[in-house]
Amino acid sequence: MKIKKVTAVLLAGAIASSLMLGGCGNRINQDDVVATMGDQEISLGYANFVAHYNQANYDTMLASYYGEGYWTDEAYADENGQTMEESVKSYIMEDIETSLLLEAHMSDYGVEISDEEMDSISAAAQQFMEDNSQDAIEAMGATEEYVEDLLYYETVKSKMTDAIEATADTNVTDEECARRTFSYIQIDLEGYTDASGSYVSYTEDEIAELRERIPGIVEQAKSDFDGAAEANSYTVSTYSYGQDEASEEDGGFSEEVIAAADSMSEGEVSDAIEADGDCYIIRLDSENDQEAAESAREDIISERQQAKYTEVTDAWKEESDFDLDEKAWAQVRFSDIFSTVSDEEETDSSTSEE
DSSP states (O other): OEEEEEEEEETTEEEEEEEEEOSOOOOOOTTSEEEEETTEEEEHHHHHHHHHHHHHHHHHHHHHHHOTTTTTOGGGOOTTSOOHHHHHHHHHHHHHHHHHHHHHTGGGGTOOOOHHHHHHHHHHHHHHHHHSOHHHHHHHTOOHHHHHHHHHHHHHHHHHHHHHHTTSOOOOOHHHHOOEEEEEEEEESSEEEOTTSOEEEOOHHHHHHHHHHHHHHHHHHHHOHHHHHHHTTOOEEEEEEOTTOOOGGGTOOOHHHHHHHHTOOTTOBOOOEEETTEEEEEEEEESSOHHHHHHHHHHHHHHHHHHHHHHHHHHHHHHOOOEEOHHHHTTOOOOSOEEEOOHHHHHHHHHHHO
16 A cells, blocks of 8 residues: 655644555554543544654665564563564654643743744644555544644644744853863774674784784874874774763763873873773864854754753643553554555556556
């Protein structure tokens, strides 16, 4: 079963499908209520459509790698033992709850959806229904109303996200975003990756020989850093850090290397620094890297904005009376697999039908 591609670009982003589905899909009573929040009701039909729309996006990216059974295969379960189907369905329902909460608080932030935006949503939903086959519509559980609702809530989410993030503190001091940058040569003291991508451990003799070579590489690096790396088949990488550098356990650079970089002057090349089975030779390129600092400023602001959004929405969820009917939601299953259909396939199909 082929599903024709349609892309409707709105303020909320894009909604698109270019899909093929095997099987007949599960049958549900669309009018059943799957969740409530206050006096608002979410129909099982709408939740089913949102679920399968999201499933299609996952399938087109993952099914070819993981196989058709990946949704319920325990090999892909998360750390809590949830299958991918359970995990994604949980995320989808949480997203539906968030959408309702964002809509409920629009007036708090002066957010409105204009008539023009609603007209665009309606036109996009109509186009979606017209451009897809009846088989495709039934497979996704789509109706024009459901597509409109999805686009409406995505538009609300986009505008509310901007409004909430605008309340975050964007005043980042020069000290907070200041960055030092160094180049480094990393020498693995335990092994190497061969041409096939397999890791090969050194023998004791090879390790001893490598350690004997390192002082010579250091001396080369002190006079020609990049040349020393190239001559010994190593690459030169760069790293920028600041006062907010994470610990090594949290993804930061080796603490021994950072300590050495802190003690160096611009242009200076270090002696060999051993840490966690590797040897590093570093060159301090800048004590105050302005380009890296501006990038860090943007990252810090973005992190604060995201944190503000999470803080606000989490607080709403704590007070929310959102109630999910687990039995009804369990009826929605990802039994069949969606795959993309290219424009060429559509053209060939149309030609053959003629």
